[in-house]
Structures are given as C-alpha cells and as structure tokens.
Amino acid sequence: MDKFTILDGLVAPLDRANVDTDAIIPKQFLKSIKRSGFGPNLFDEWRYLDHGEPGMDNSGRPLNPDFVLNQPRYQGAEILVVRENFGCGSSREHAPWALLDYGFRVVIAPSFADIFFNNCFKNGILPIVLDAGSVDQLFSEVAAQPGYRLCVDLEAQTVTTPGGHVFGFDVDSFRKYCLLHGLDDIGLTLQHADKITAYEERRKQEAPWLFN
Amino acid sequence: MSAQTLYEKLWQSHVVHTEPDGTTLLYIDRHLLHEVTSPQAFEGLRLAGRKPWRLSANLAVADHNVPTTDRKNGIADPVSRLQVDTLDQNCDEFGITEFKMSDVRQGIVHVIGPEQGATLPGMTVVCGDSHTSTHGAFGALAHGIGTSEVEHVLATQCLLQKKSRTLLVKVEGGLGKGVTAKDIALAVIGKIGTAGGNGYAIEFAGAAIRGLSMEGRMTLCNMAIEAGARAGMVAVDDTTIDYVKGRPFAPSGAMWEQAVASWRTLHSDEDAQFDSVVELDGGTIKPQVTWGTSPEMVVAIDDCVPDPAREPDPVKRGGMERALAYMGLQANTPINQIAVDKVFIGSCTNSRIEDLRAAAVVATGRHVAENVKLALVVPGSGLVKKQAEAEGLDQIFIAAGFEWRDPGCSMCLAMNADRLEAGERCASTSNRNFEGRQGPGGRTHLVSPEMAAAAAIAGHFVDVREF
Ligand code: SF4
Numbered sequence: 001m002d003k004f005t006i007l008d009g010l011v012a013p014l015d016r017a018n019v020d021t022d023a024i025i026p027k028q029f030l031k032s033i034k035r036s037g038f039g040p041n042l043f044d045e046w047r048y049l050d051h052g053e054p055g056m057d058n059s060g061r062p063l064n065p066d067f068v069l070n071q072p073r074y075q076g077a078e079i080l081v082v083r084e085n086f087g088c089g090s091s092r093e094h095a096p097w098a099l100l101d102y103g104f105r106v107v108i109a110p111s112f113a114d115i116f117f118n119n120c121f122k123n124g125i126l127p128i129v130l131d132a133g134s135v136d137q138l139f140s141e142v143a144a145q146p147g148y149r150l151c152v153d154l155e156a157q158t159v160t161t162p163g164g165h166v167f168g169f170d171v172d173s174f175r176k177y178c179l180l181h182g183l184d185d186i187g188l189t190l191q192h193a194d195k196i197t198a199y200e201e202r203r204k205q206e207a208p209w210l211f212n
Numbered sequence: 213m214s215a216q217t218l219y220e221k222l223w224q225s226h227v228v229h230t231e232p233d234g235t236t237l238l239y240i241d242r243h244l245l246h247e248v249t250s251p252q253a254f255e256g257l258r259l260a261g262r263k264p265w266r267l268s269a270n271l272a273v274a275d276h277n278v279p280t281t282d283r284k285n286g287i288a289d290p291v292s293r294l295q296v297d298t299l300d301q302n303c304d305e306f307g308i309t310e311f312k313m314s315d316v317r318q319g320i321v322h323v324i325g326p327e328q329g330a331t332l333p334g335m336t337v338v339c340g341d342s343h344t345s346t347h348g349a350f351g352a353l354a355h356g357i358g359t360s361e362v363e364h365v366l367a368t369q370c371l372l373q374k375k376s377r378t379l380l381v382k383v384e385g386g387l388g389k390g391v392t393a394k395d396i397a398l399a400v401i402g403k404i405g406t407a408g409g410n411g412y413a414i415e416f417a418g419a420a421i422r423g424l425s426m427e428g429r430m431t432l433c434n435m436a437i438e439a440g441a442r443a444g445m446v447a448v449d450d451t452t453i454d455y456v457k458g459r460p461f462a463p464s465g466a467m468w469e470q471a472v473a474s475w476r477t478l479h480s481d482e483d484a485q486f487d488s489v490v491e492l493d494g495g496t497i498k499p500q501v502t503w504g505t506s507p508e509m510v511v512a513i514d515d516c517v518p519d520p521a522r523e524p525d526p527v528k529r530g531g532m533e534r535a536l537a538y539m540g541l542q543a544n545t546p547i548n549q550i551a552v553d554k555v556f557i558g559s560c561t562n563s564r565i566e567d568l569r570a571a572a573v574v575a576t577g578r579h580v581a582e583n584v585k586l587a588l589v590v591p592g593s594g595l596v597k598k599q600a601e602a603e604g605l606d607q608i609f610i611a612a613g614f615e616w617r618d619p620g621c622s623m624c625l626a627m628n629a630d631r632l633e634a635g636e637r638c639a640s641t642s643n644r645n646f647e648g649r650q651g652p653g654g655r656t657h658l659v660s661p662e663m664a665a666a667a668a669i670a671g672h673f674v675d676v677r678e679f
Contacts, residue, residue, distance in 0.1 A: 001260065031291055033251035033252070033255075033294060033295060033298045034251065034252065034255050035252045035255050035256060035259070036255065036259060093360070122360070184260075185360070185364055185372065186260070186262070186363065186364050186367045186368060189237060189364065189367075189368040189370055189372065190367070190368060192228065192229050192237060192370075193368075195228050195229050195237070196228055196237075196239070196265070196368065196369060196370060199228045199239055200239075200266075200369075203239070206474075207334070207471070207474060208463075208467060208470070209332070209462075209463035209467050209468075209470070209471045210241050210332070210334075210335065211268070212268070212461065212463060212467075
C-alpha cells in the first residue's frame with residue numbers, strides 16, 4: 001500500500017447522496033479476477049451513454065457529456081467531494097479498488113457507509129468526514145474556481161483550501177498510523193517478520209516434518 | 213502445566229506473537245488454494261511487489277469450476293475458464309505446486325490435501341473455503357478464510373486470529389447398521405442448530421467417533437461449519453496415523469517416528485475443561501434426511517416432514533413455512549414417500565473411496581428408478597476415481613444406471629454445468645441445502661451416500677437399514 005502523508009490535489013465534485021457500491025462499480029464487473037483495472041468502469045452507468053460489459057474497449061464508448069467526471073476541468077482529479085452516506089451497499093472491496101484505480105486518494109463527505117469506510121483505509125484511500133456546512137462550502141468553491149485544489153495533510157489532520165481556510169478532521173489513530181506508513185494488514189504483520197522467522201527456526205527443530 | 217484441550221495445544225504451538233488485546237499472529241503450516249478465492253490475492257501480492265513467504269507451505273488445485281465430463285475439450289464457460297487459467301498462471305508465476313486439471317491427483321481441495329498427506333496431524337491448515345474444517349479430522353486446526361486473508365497467508369505465512377471457545381461434542385455408543393458419519397453430523401446439527409457452534413471450535417469425541425474411519429471423521433469435521441463452528445477436530449489415534457503413513461507429502465524414515473511420537477500427544481488431556489459440552493447417544497441415531505433449506509431442518513428417515521402449526525415460536529414457524537413452500541412439501545408427509553428427480557453422490561463431504569464403496573454396495577445388482585432423471589457419482593479426486601475403477605465400482609454404478617464422472621465440486625454448488633433445474637428434487641451427499649445452492653429453484657435433501665444410492669434405486673427416500 002502506498003504511504004499517505006500530504007496530498008495537494010485537484011478536486012472533483014459529485015453532487016449526489018447515497019451513492020451505492022453498485023453505482024461506484026456496477027455488478028457485471030465483479031466477476032473479474034483482478035483488483036486493478038476497474039478505473040475505466042468507475043461510475044460506469046453515469047459515465048457512459050451505452051451499457052458497459054467486462055472486456056469492452058472503454059476508450060471507444062460514448063461518454064455522457066453531462067457527467068461531472070467527464071468535464072475537461074476535472075481530468076486528473078485525486079480528491080472526490082460527495083454528499084452523505086457515500087459507499088452504501090455491498091461489502092465487496094471492488095468499490096475502493098475502482099476509486100483508487102481511477103486515481104482518487106481522498107474522498108470527502110458528510111458521512112460514509114461503514115464497511116466502505118473501513119475498506120477505504122485497507123486500500124490506501126483516505127475518507128474524510130466534514131460537517132454538511134463545510135462540504136457545502138467546498139461544493140460552491142469548486143464550482144466557482146476551475147483548477148480548484150485542496151491540500152490534505154494527514155499528520156496534521158487538516159484540509160486547506162486555496163483561500164487558506166483550514167478544516168480539521170478526525171481519524172482513528174491506528175488507521176492514521178497505517179496510512180502514514182503505508183501499512184496494510186500485511187504490512188503490519190511484516191513488521192513482525194523477525195518473530196515469524198524465529199518461530200520457523202524453532203519449529204524446524206521441534207517438528208522438521210512440517211518443513212518438508 | 214494445567215490440563216489442555218486439543219484446540220489449546222494446537223493453538224499454543226502456533227503462536228508467533230500476541231497483542232495485549234489477545235489478537236494473535238498464528239503460524240500457518242499448510243495453505244491450500246483453489247481458483248475461486250485466490251485471484252485477487254495473487255494480484256494484491258503482485259501490486260505490492262511481494263512474494264509468497266514460504267512456497268512449500270502452499271498447494272493449489274482447481275475444483276469448483278472444472279467440468280466433470282469431456283474434460284479434454286477444456287472448459288466451455290468463459291468465466292469458469294478464466295478463473296482456472298488464472299490459477300494456473302499464478303501458480304506458474306509464483307512457483308506454487310498445483311495439480312492441474314489433467315493431473316490424476318486433481319480433485320476437490322479438501323479431498324486431495326489429506327489424500328496426499330499434505331494435511332498432517334498437528335498442523336494449522338487454511339484455505340479460502342469454509343469447508344476447510346474437514347482437515348480437523350487429523351487432529352489439525354483447520355478453518356476457512358476470505359480472499360484478503362489468502363493474500364495475508366501467502367505474504368506472511370500467518371493469520372491474525374482471536375482464540376475461539378471450545379465445544380466438546382461427545383458421541384458415545386455404537387452406530388447402528390446403515391448409520392454413518394454423515395448421519396452423526398446431521399443429528400448433531402439438528403440438535404444444536406446451525407448457529408450452535410458459533411464462536412466455538414468443536415472437538416468430536418466418544419466411542420462412536422473413535423470407531424469412525426478417517427473418511428468418516430472428515431465427513432463429520434466437514435460439516436462442523438454447518439453447525440456454525442469454523443473448526444471441527446478429532447484427536448489423533450492409530451486410525452489417524454495408519455491413514456497418513458506412506459502418503460506422498462508425509463514424513464518417512466526416522467522423521468516419521470519422530471512425528472508419530474509428537475502426534476501421539478494430540479488429544480485433550482483427561483481433565484481439560486471445555487466451555488461447553490453436548491452429548492449424544494450414537495446408538496439412537498437413525499439415517500437422517502433434511503427436509504428444509506438449512507442443514508438443521510433434519511429428521512430421521514422413519515419420520516415425517518414437521519408441521520409448522522406445532523411450532524410455538526412464530527419466527528421459527530415462519531421459517532418452516534417458507535422452507536416447506538420452497539421445497540414443495542406438505543407438512544406431515546412421511547419422508548419415505550418423497551420422490552426424487554436427481555441424485556448426487558459427491559462433494560468434499562462424501563466423495564472419498566469409502567463413500568463410493570458404501571454407495572456401490574447398495575447399487576449392486578439393482579437399477580436406478582425410472583422417475584430419476586439423473587443419478588451422478590462424482591469421485592472426490594482423480595486418485596479416488598482410479599481406485600474405484602480398480603475395484604470395479606464404476607462398473608457397478610454404470611450397470612445400475614448411474615453416471616460416472618470426473619472429479620470436482622460438480623453439483624454441490626453448480627458452478628459448472630452440473631445443476632438442478634427449478635423445482636427438481638435431489639438426494640444429495642453434499643453439505644448445504646440452501647435455496648438455489650444446486651441451481652436456481654433446485655430442492656436439496658442432504659443424506660449419506662448409502663441413503664442417496666438407495667433413493668436413486670427406489671425413486672424416493674427409503675430406509676437403507678431395511679433396503
Ligand atoms: S465440494 Fe462443495 S462444499 Fe466442498 S469445496 Fe466444493 S463447492 Fe465447497
């Protein structure tokens with residue numbers, strides 16, 4: 001997992017509430033044997049005018065010009081601002097995989113669905129909860145200023161606007177630690193690598209047949 | 213040291229590190245892989261630039277999606293084919309031992325592990341599949357894991373775990389004629405319910421369990437998960453050691469002696485305390501048949517479909533009514549009057565050589581009834597198939613009108629072409645009778661191999677004790 005420390009990134013607004021995981025990545029793409037490559041199908045039903053199926057060449061598909069992520073000014077966005085209860089629906093990790101593969105590292109919302117929220121951290125995405133008023137403010141500033149960027153500082157737990165306004169946010173200290181150091185569950189376990197090796201050395205003496 | 217249960221012994225010998233809150237890094241000796249739950253785990257490794265921690269701990273096989281006929285033509289369904297091809301590629305790339313579809317050792321992951329001696333007493337065994345509990349039959353700590361844990365085990369050879377509580381299921385007495393490990397399993401689930409083992413690791417003990425072969429013990433531990441327990445286990449004895457001896461992955465020579473000495477300690481100490489105890493009298497268990505859509509909805513063959521009207525609990529009553537509607541059954545119907553459309557002998561519960569022998573005894577010199585559209589026998593592995601053919605069992609089945617197939621999960625979960633049509637009723641030796649499990653709208657009755665074979669011959673459920 002990549003470390004997350006400070007991100008100064010372009011912001012895209014998605015002005016919808018209750019965006020579910022099926023909207024984030026429609027279910028026909030879940031049969032995939034991969035966890036990467038979901039980016040082109042992120043928000044597939046909103047993003048394209050035709051119906052998407054796995055294996056299609058997405059570059060040739062008709063884009064929905066009204067969908068916000070298709071607007072030129074939001075290309076390359078790394079921070080997504082959305083409304084409440086983002087990520088509701090299934091527990092599968094395909095939704096954060098799709099967001100990450102598209103390029104988002106931060107999602108800002110007044111609230112998130114629980115499992116999705118946890119799955120974000122597991123996959124190196126920082127979900128930030130700001131109160132509805134602050135999110136409103138971000139929506140109006142993004143709309144008014146092309147090229148609008150935010151600076152997210154995880155260590156300081158702050159989001160800073162181009163105008164210098166600073167929002168503080170909460171984050172669980174364990175999750176913060178993992179993100180700052182780029183540690184997923186595996187990364188954490190591997191911090192005990194020496195203990196695993198020592199265990200193996202001892203077991204090879206006690207029970208050599210287990211290492212045949 | 214105070215008296216310990218088998219579970220505690222297995223747990224303690226695998227602790228690498230314990231956090232203050234009790235979360236434990238547990239070392240995994242054997243990791244079995246199959247095509248459905250591994251692809252994203254391998255990709256995760258690749259994306260993070262990681263390698264498997266200990267290659268020799270892993271063994272892979274494709275089973276869920278493989279066809280049971282015309283295998284040389286490959287897999288017709290593109291999604292199934294992609295999953296199997298991906299497993300092949302991942303194993304080749306990372307250097308993991310895999311029994312490919314054309315290998316005679318290929319089979320259901322929970323059949324081949326023990327068959328190869330890849331499952332040994334005292335091991336921790338995991339696999340991205342809930343029926344990994346099967347391997348506990350060897351006095352091993354074995355349970356299923358999810359895809360993110362598959363990746364975790366590949367990368368670290370460890371799992372983060374919290375200790376389970378312990379449940380002793382004691383079955384004393386001898387089993388009657390025609391009563392099998394499957395009937396014990398169903399009777400236990402009927403007694404404690406499908407949530408009865410939640411949060412527990414079950415140890416099966418008592419005279420009836422000691423009297424079971426390894427095949428029978430595997431059937432029993434396989435179904436521990438249907439009782440809600442992630443792990444089921446049986447203490448090591450001569451039966452265990454005799455079974456393991458000489459298998460390809462098992463130790464030999466001086467190391468064998470050393471291993472056996474250690475394995476002899478794998479039993480609960482006399483005074484060990486369990487968090488809970490359930491007792492059954494093996495002598496009273498009759499052949500079992502499920503009537504509903506959960507393994508706990510089970511009765512004896514000489515019983516009737518239960519009547520929801522007599523159930524006082526409204527929630528249970530509603531569940532029974534829904535199950536009867538789905539199963540197309542009337543309350544109070546004698547079980548032995550229920551006709552079947554298909555019969556499936558197979559799955560990781562009952563596809564080992566002993567299961568096939570028992571079914572063949574029933575089928576010998578008889579013929580599948582006319583109302584039965586399809587009676588399938590699917591051996592658990594290529595080696596089981598070979599052994600059965602050497603004993604002439606295939607000829608007995610074929611002469612009786614059964615189809616003799618290639619190994620795989622097959623109609624246990626209908627991921628390949630073998631499935632029930634809507635409304636069809638099946639006598640099945642598998643482990644789950646959930647709605648749609650064997651095909652959308654399909655109706656599954658769980659039974660032992662003997663009972664399944666007898667139902668195929670009679671065209672309806674029949675008491676194998678009088679057959
Ligand atoms: S036989 Fe059935 S229960 Fe066993 S591993 Fe295959 S699908 Fe799962």
